[in-house]
Amino acid sequence: MERNKQTAKTLIGVAVGVFVLFALFSPASAAAVADFQFEQGNPDSHEYLRVIFMGSLEGATASNDSQWVWNFGDGTTGVGKNVIHTYSEESIPTDLYDPIIFMVRLDVTPDGGGKPCSKSYKVAITEPSLAAQFALSATQGPPPLEVTFTDTTFGRHAVDSLYFGYPGSDTTVSSLPATHVYEREGTYPVTFRVSRGEEHAKATKQVIVRKDAIYIGETSNTTEETDVTVTEVPDTTENPEVTETETSEITPTGQGGDNPAGEAAGDILFSTAGSFKLPDTGNISAVGTVKSKKDQYFAFFEDIIRFLKNILGIRGN
DSSP states (O other): HHHHHHHHHHHHHHHHHHHHHHHHHGGGSSEEEEEEEEEEOOSTTTTTTTEEEEEEEEEEOSSSSEEEEEEEESEEEEESSSEEEOOOGGGSSSSSSSEEEEEEEEEEOOOGGGGOOOEEEEEEEEOBOOOOOOOEOOOOSSEEEEEEEEEOHHHOOOEEEESSSSSSTTTESSSSEEEEEOOOOEHHHEEEEEETTTEEEEEEEEEEEOOOOOOOOOOOOSSEEEEEEEEOOOOOOOOOOOOOOOOEEOOOOOOSOOTTOOOTTTEEOOTTTTTTOOOOOHHHHHHHHHHHHHHHHHHHHHHHHHHHHHHOOOOOO
16 A cells, blocks of 8 residues: 555656646747837828837737837837837938938836846838929019028938029029029029939929019929939828827937847838738737646646546545
């Protein structure tokens, strides 16, 4: 009888050891992995600096917004699984040859005090297509006609020149706003040129000066002739439903910092507009599967221990 008890203890010890091994190496014990995607606003509108960030977590859950912390790479932070952030004009590079890239980091603290994890990407922002635009205070009138020209070109650019429409030593300027007085009658093709790095664009409008002309002012950006470089951008077909979050100022740190989950600091993430949906049911079902497998392991080893006890006549739980 004593020998049987000793054998039972040995078998139970083996079963417990196997159970521990299964528990340690099962998917339920794997470290949580954070990741994120983003969708940029229309690159050819004033929405191009407005970005939707969408977080994800595999191997665990994070139920509260405060467990999802974003560093947007421009000195501001936000919280929430899915957030909207608008970068300021002041935060983008002033060198027109430099791309607009921000090092964005997501830190997630799982439920139940799990080990925090993070993910960082260099997020590339697509700029608007370069198109020269300018406004005139007047397009027609009797001489002397004073006209003020204003640069209304969208996005980063440099003003190359504004030609007032007739030859002369002072009929071209390189900065706007600028004011010019037309003393003589005529039709003047005013040409405005801008550039961004290797891209160049121009626009032309007419100023008509005649003694019998009725004064006509203008506030529109419409051009009579344009010559621009256009970059093809994907259409946005779906827009995730998220709420915009407030951001708070932080002291800028190094590019990315520590990343326990394995930061892909060299990766550049580009927006693929219209490809994301916010309902994260895939991750929810995956976590549920992991939990059910863990429950199966417990039940399996409980059955083994109960079976051994019945064979050896050991009573009790």
